[in-house]
Amino acid sequence: MSRDVSRIERWQGxxxxxxxxxxxxxxxxxxxxAFESLYRAHIGRIYALCLRMCRDPDRAQDLVQxxxxxxxxxxATFRGDSxxxxxxxxxxxxxxxxxLRRSKRxxxxxxxxxxxxxxxxSQRAMPTTxxxxxxxxxxxPAGAREVVILRDIEGYSYKEIAEAVGTxxxxxxxxxxxxxxxxxxxxxx
Amino acid sequence: xxxxxxxxxxxxxxxxxxxxxxxxRIERHLASCAACxxxxxxxxxxxxxMHALPRTAQPGEDLWPGIRxxxxxxxxxxxxxxxxxxxxxxxxxxxPRAHPAWHRMAWAAxxxxxxxxxxxxxxxxxxxxxxxxxxxxxxxxxxxxxxxxVWDRLEGIRLxxxxxxxxxxxxxxxxxxxxxxxxxxxRLAVVTALRRRADDAEVQxxxxxxxxxxxxxxxxxxxxxxxxxxxxxxxxxxxxxxLSDDSLQPEVRQAIETALAELEP
Numbered sequence: 461m462s463r464d465v466s467r468i469e470r471w472q473g474x475x476x477x478x479x480x481x482x483x484x485x486x487x488x489x490x491x492x493x494a495f496e497s498l499y500r501a502h503i504g505r506i507y508a509l510c511l512r513m514c515r516d517p518d519r520a521q522d523l524v525q526x527x528x529x530x531x532x533x534x535x536a537t538f539r540g541d542s543x544x545x546x547x548x549x550x551x552x553x554x555x556x557x558x559x560l561r562r563s564k565r566x567x568x569x570x571x572x573x574x575x576x577x578x579x580x581x582s583q584r585a586m587p588t589t590x591x592x593x594x595x596x597x598x599x600x601p602a603g604a605r606e607v608v609i610l611r612d613i614e615g616y617s618y619k620e621i622a623e624a625v626g627t628x629x630x631x632x633x634x635x636x637x638x639x640x641x642x643x644x645x646x647x648x649x
Numbered sequence: 650x651x652x653x654x655x656x657x658x659x660x661x662x663x664x665x666x667x668x669x670x671x672x673x674r675i676e677r678h679l680a681s682c683a684a685c686x687x688x689x690x691x692x693x694x695x696x697x698x699m700h701a702l703p704r705t706a707q708p709g710e711d712l713w714p715g716i717r718x719x720x721x722x723x724x725x726x727x728x729x730x731x732x733x734x735x736x737x738x739x740x741x742x743x744x745p746r747a748h749p750a751w752h753r754m755a756w757a758a759x760x761x762x763x764x765x766x767x768x769x770x771x772x773x774x775x776x777x778x779x780x781x782x783x784x785x786x787x788x789x790x791x792x793x794x795x796x797x798x799v800w801d802r803l804e805g806i807r808l809x810x811x812x813x814x815x816x817x818x819x820x821x822x823x824x825x826x827x828x829x830x831x832x833x834x835x836r837l838a839v840v841t842a843l844r845r846r847a848d849d850a851e852v853q854x855x856x857x858x859x860x861x862x863x864x865x866x867x868x869x870x871x872x873x874x875x876x877x878x879x880x881x882x883x884x885x886x887x888x889x890x891x892l893s894d895d896s897l898q899p900e901v902r903q904a905i906e907t908a909l910a911e912l913e914p
Contacts, residue, residue, distance in 0.1 A: 490723030499713055504705030511706055521708055528712075529719045533903075536910045561895060585706035593698050612699035618666070626893065633666075637657040644695050 480544055487535055499528055502545055506552045508586065512609050513556045514563075515570055515598050517581040523559060527552045553610065553624045560606065570598060596646035604639030611636050651678045653685055656692075663692045760867060763833060785811045787819045794822045799832050806838040809845070820846065824855045833865045840871045844878075853881035860891055866898045873901070877908050885912050 480501075486494035506527055510520035531548055538547055570578070575598060582594045600608060607625065610616040618636075622629045654662070654675045661667040662675045679686050785808050793805025809815060809823070820843075827839040846852040853875070860872040869891075876884045888905050891897070897905075 488723075492717060492720060495720070496713055496717070499716065503712065504707055507708045508704055508706035517709070521710070521712055524708065524712055525716050525719065528716045530906070532720050533907060534910050537913055581709070582706070584709065586703040589703050590698060590701070593702065608699075612696055613702055613704060633661075634657075637660055640660055640692070640695065641656055643699075644691060647695060647698075 477543065481540065484535065484538065484540075484544060487532070495528075495532060498531075498544065502548055503528075505545065505549065509549065509552050509609075509614065510556055511578075511581065511585065512594075512597065512613070513606055514559060515574065515578050517577060519559070523552070523555055527555050530555065549614070550620075550624070553616075557606070557624055557626075560602070569602075575599075593643075593647065596643050599646060600639050600642055604635045604642065607632050607635045608639035608643065612640070653682065654678060656688070659685065659689050660692055663689060663696055763837075763867060766834060787812060787814075787816045790819050791822045794826055799835060802826065802830065802832070802835045803838055806835065806842045809842040815845065820849075820852055824852070824859070827856065827859045828862050833868055836863070836865070836868050837871055840868070840875055844875070847879050850881055853879040854883055857881045857884050857887050860887060861894075864896065866901050869897075869901050870904060873904055873908055877911065880912065885909055888912070 480498070483494045483497055487498065503524065507520060507524050510523040510527070511517060514520050514523060527548070531551055534551070538544065575595070578598055579591060579595055582589055583591055597605060597609065607621050610621045610624070611618070616624070618629045618632050621636075622632045625632060651674065654671075658667065658671060658675060662672060667675065679689065790805045790808050790812065793801045793808065796802055796805070806823070806826075809819065812819070823839050823843055827836050827843075830836050830839075840856060843852060843856050856872060856879075857876045860869055860876070863869045863872065873888075876888065888909050892902065892905055
């Protein structure tokens with residue numbers, strides 16, 4: 461099977477890049493209506509990432525808000541080297557890791573009630589999802605879960621993940637291998 | 650038949666990240682090993698299932714009103730004087746993540762205490778030095794900076810303003826004090842004193858780099874203000890490094906992020 465490493469670049473939000481760039485320029489000048497348009501175009505992808513990564517629907521919503529507020533504050537640094545969707549997604553990944561590093565909940569793991577709430581929300585927010593696989597992903601240990609999501613769902617490269625986590629590519633690779641192995645075991649049960 | 654590849658090797662093969670030599674070896678092995686082909690199919694099936702998962706999800710409620718409320722109006726560059734604004738936010742709690750009132754009051758008390766103690770120490774130092782008049786020289790400043798008493802060091806820093814010429818040894822001593830001194834007031838005073846060398850890029854680079862060693866939010870904010878004001882070479886890189894410091898207060902982190910947005914338009 462050939463790996464589609466450009467997956468992250470394929471999903472870009474609004475199809476019309478020129479229209480999006482026009483919106484970005486308006487946002488840079490302080491236009492909140494233009495920013496709302498960008499928010500509406502990208503909220504789905506950012507919420508899916510936050511929900512899977514932090515496994516808490518309420519926390520995921522807080523993180524989404526943080527990401528968009530941060531995007532507003534930092535839009536001056538966006539130079540258009542990548543598409544806006546890619547830039548925003550990386551901002552979200554950074555914010556999520558920041559949260560995970562500080563979160564006690566992450567260290568304690570997910571209890572049964574938390575898992576039920578997460579799966580209920582996953583099914584509501586992503587009606588076509590494979591709920592058994594979502595459950596298996598949610599059950600992965602901290603460290604392995606995040607990198608597997610970024611690699612196998614979001615299509616990040618090992619290098620990009622290593623930069624986001626703040627570790628080496630070798631460590632990322634071994635965490636991904638471990639996560640994939642645990643996933644297969646969980647899916648066989 | 651060659652040796653069976655391990656699960657991790659098969660995963661790397663499926664992921665197209667195996668080295669060419671490993672890939673060729675695994676391909677040769679797969680041609681003659683049904684068990685490994687089956688194992689590979691299982692790995693690929695899981696990966697395909699992962700790729701097929703939806704990548705968008707709609708939150709149960711509209712988050713826009715909450716976001717809209719938190720957006721700060723865009724300001725002109727002159728108004729965006731980061732440290733002052735962030736320090737105001739620190740004290741007034743107008744940052745996006747407002748802290749409880751007791752937290753803000755505690756912050757205000759800490760800052761007030763530091764200012765009062767600095768003033769008292771400088772006053773005491775000035776009284777001591779007025780009793781024994783000594784000519785102001787670079788050597789005298791350096792000697793005071795080596796003092797074990799806080800007021801001696803503060804007095805040394807105060808005298809820098811009276812030096813007709815600040816020599817390189819004094820600058821180095823000041824920078825060393827900024828990096829090593831265990832008293833926040835002394836370090837704050839050094840940052841202020843080194844404003845006299847605002848046109849010296851290397852000095853300002855060193856002042857900026859000193860933020861990496863500072864744990865006190867007030868000193869961090871002071872240095873941040875200096876970086877924004879003097880824009881030393883390597884300033885943005887230093888600030889990005891500081892952002893990886895997990896112990897940063899949220900207000901300082903936000904001020905650094907805002908500063909970065911301004912330094913790298």
